Amino acid sequence: MRQKRRMAPVLPVPSTAPAARALPPVAVTLALAALLHTAFWRLVGADMTAYLVPWFDHIVATGPIAAFATPFSNYAPPYLYCLALASLFAGWLPAITLIKLVSVAGTGALALAIGHLLRRLGAASPARGAALVFLLPSVAINASLLGQCDAFWAAACVMAVTAAIDRRHATMLAWCGVAFAFKLQAVLVAPIFLALLIQRRVPIRLWLVAPLTTIALMLPAAAAGWPIADLATVYLRQGTYFADLSRNAPNIWSIVQMLPIGDTPLLGLALAMAIGATAAFTARFSAQPLHGRTVLAAALLAMLVTAGLLPKMHDRYFFLADILALALAVSAGDRRSWLIAALVQTGSVLALFAYVSGIAGFAAIAAVPMLVATWRLARPLLQPAANDNPLLARVAGMTSSPEKPSLMLSTARFAAKVD
Template identity: 40%
Template sequence: MPDVLARAPHLRARELAVLLAAVALLYAACVPFLNGDVRNYLIPWTRYLLDHGRFAALGDDFSEYAPPYLYLLSLGSWAVPAIGIVPAIKLVSIVGTVLLAAAMNALLATRLARRQALSGAALTLVVPTVVANGPAWGQCDALYTAFAVLAVAAFVGQRPALAMAAVGAALSFKLQAVFIAPLVLAMVLAGRARWWMLAIMPATYAAAMLPAWAAGRPAAELATLYLAQGHHYHDLARSVPNIWQILRALVAIPYPIGVAVGLAAAAAATIAVAWRTHRHLGCPADVVLAALAGAMVVPYLLPKMHNRYFFMADVLAFAYLLLRPTRRAAWIAGLAQVGSLLSYATFLLHLTGGAFVGAFFMTAALVLVGREVRARMPAHDAIRAPAAHFNGSCPQFISE
């Protein structure tokens, strides 16, 4: 604990103020940036909300995104007359980014001093993929990731019911929140969460759908929202830096076979990560490492992924670096950032081959995560870490 405190970022009040001012200017500069998603989807969806009555429009199936995001987009649309439609859309994304920073503060505060946790949260606002995803791209991945990070913080704080509710909230925004599943399963296997608590997740999801249902959208449609999304396209990889980006460039893989193999591999990896890590959840850094391992390996193996689907892994890698600032942790965070940014550039900057090259960086990051898990969570150590470790230092299995 003292060693981590010595190396964690500690911004003084003036430095923190300068950083936040720079963030405000950076985000403002990103607002005018347009791309295909904003032009072809987000602007039409916002106009639909304005033209059909904000609440009444929620009863219609006019968007590929889940209703909770549309609730926020509807609220943001009130600012359209004052600031314009694109800034209003970006405002929602920026609010999600700020929420992500707040969630990061909650997670870091489980082990770091108050000023250090706040410093780490502020630095999250300038992580390259965080800036690119929300303020620049106008996407909402920060929203579901914020709730996933809150779930990790709740697990660390031994509040499993709250953690399950946070996971359910994350799932109500995007199905990609399922990347936290290995940690959830690990907590159940470790006895840190009860099996019945798993029911909290669908209950929270159902509660999040109530406004759309009240507006007239059928309950069956809301319950099967993500099943319908799975049929939107038939690519094994869509500008995503994962194994399918590499494989499809080398060999011809029939779509049905690729989907079946990928789903089976991801399911097996989820169980494997949960089983390997469930006896080693004795301190915040180890819990974050378990979450990071899942958030990286699941989208790496799953087919039909998009370029932004390593966003949760990017954020958790940064959190892990702040909690355990070692050379390997720095390499993991750096490689994940480069891999994701190259994939982003495929769409935002039309960089040919960006996702393919990025897949090798993400592969290297995943290999290092595997090594970190083996080093910090040795298979032969079958003794569960006592819960008291949550309030103190973590057992170290290798030298820093």
Template identity: 40%
Template sequence: MIDSTAVRAARRQALVLTGLLLAVGGLYLGLLGWRSTDVDWWFVPWMEHIIQHGARASLAEPIEIQVAGAQGFANYTPPYLYLLILAGFASDVLSSFALVKLVAVGGAVFCAGCVFYLLRALVPPGVALLGAAGVLLLPTVALNGAAWGQTDTIWSGLAVLVVAFALRERWAAMLITFGVALAFKLQAIFIAPFILHIILSRRVGLRYWPLPLLAYAAMMLPAWLAGRPAWDLARVYLDQAGTYRWLSMNAPNPWSFVQYLRLVPYETGVIIGTLATILAALLLGGLSVLWRRLERVDLLLLAVVVAGSMPYLLPKMHDRYFFLADVLAYALAISRPRPWTIGVAVAIQLGSLGAYAAHMLDFAPGKYLGALLIGAALVVALGQLLRALRRPGAGLSRHASLWPARAGARSVG
């Protein structure tokens, strides 16, 4: 006999999912026409260069653009250009602007799929599906892709997969995905302390350690085969690091205050911030050595702390660099709905949104308010992480979720 309660629950979930998807469709259609300087000055010219000159010529050397106010070269790594090349096959029916937005929205959908895979390790399938759909309605996710035309969704989605693979103890997949994420954006390094914790606490074998480098090299291979020198490919991130001489690019972190008040010179700030970040990364990565190794939702909590604290301490950060913390904090609130997890997720989301407002709407106070909100959220999250580390036995892992196991939550391992 069919359980009528289960049928009713399935129908409710289907209705909620339908409503979410309709809301996503309406929101994204309304945002797609937004024109940002990144799209108009950089991405569209890159797209047009690819359409005009072809894939091989566009990969063989950095794309030179001649746009008023933005003369220079494409300074993203080749994997983003690969996506533009794929989108270029539809250039007969869509404009360059539409193709760039297509890639950006596709990245948002990809990120939602990655969140589903993460949540599926912790909550029932229906909850994971609704949670993944809800990702697309997060303000920073919608604005980053549909409005801004950026692709932080891709490297962040891959970093989410890193956490998901760690929960499942799939070490090779975890490290390969980390390498692929780094190939898209250097900001994927924010998740490195989490990986350090996994390596130390799980004693991941030495044979796995070269995998990120091999994955990174594999992602550069098509560009190298097209004729771009290996040295050029190796120094892309070095060139990016010297692009701006600002301690903060509208980032919602303390360096916005330091820069505004001119408390320290640029060079001094870079040194102090970098050293502080390295120290914090080593401390967070070595937590298992000091206390005990973390399990299940505790690991996700660690990932939230790591993803938020790295760009919070680092100078030279941009407004978008808390995107991974946005998504992981949301996933934590879905997988362990408590007042403090929801509060942390909301504070980080609002903090990032304040930085977006500073960039997209010239609302300068947004980044300062964002820094305060994210700082408060990190204090709460770090406090909960320390409590979990001190708790004897299995700790939070035995009470990781409000969702009943009988509803179909998949175990990890």
């Protein structure tokens, strides 16, 4: 008689109750966050006066619908829809205030998304963890000083991660489409979703959900008269606005730019390194089953690897890494995860300070904690797997036995270290 195959055991997730009790009450967190946001509210970034306010004034002067008849922004329409909604209150509040309120509303959506993720991961107090989003310095700077919209696409990415944990792949892809419709930076976390689609053998027809969602969010602008050709190429034009290898991004290229290398062309090398690392990441996780918090950890690693190696990154392109690192720390509750979150946050804040102050050296300094965080997060994954051939490893993961442990056990070991 054939023996029934048994899957390798998956280690249990430790309780996070002690760490959850250590978090401050929601009211205290929000009160401190209000003070932090108030301190930044009086400051105005250069992009606010150069871009955001003129866009807002155009919407007010032309009308919230007629404004979209012609291209007036290098941002994709979904964020401009939010500005159009805020323009209805233009007679009551100044333009800068309304733009920043839109950003704070995005932060609220992001906090709700984090709360949903933490509940799915079994955190003892998801509300307390979600409230910490408002208290992150990088989030406060992004919303209350710069008035940027990164919270919107980050919230969609967090919802996509939650859907991936629940194995709701159509929903995951829809949220990916929403994120991409807001900002091109959403592609920085795409390698983990691509790996999950491959590893879980999601039907190709479902893959179309993401681009169709993005297209659907562009249709209102197209219906108002915005040329379709312009909508289709808006992201292609954004990369041509500066020639620097890195623009205050806390990655390795900010360090390289500080070296006396003259006019040595490094763009090709940077792209090759990023593409190679992304391909290796996707291959690794397409052969390695992920569950629960390991999906979150892998998503964070995807952000750190892609944004850390790609050229032409900005100071704000690690925004989602800040959020995912916080979620990982709250859900895991161990010192290692909190250290990673602190390192990521330090790198992001120093990079933002480089942008605000105009001192590029701070970006090079910011790259150090970001690189350390990447290494500490990736280190458990650098251990040799049961079989380093991705195709054979995937088979081993499905046909494991007590005598031949699969990559599921390797995943469990990684989960234990993340936990």
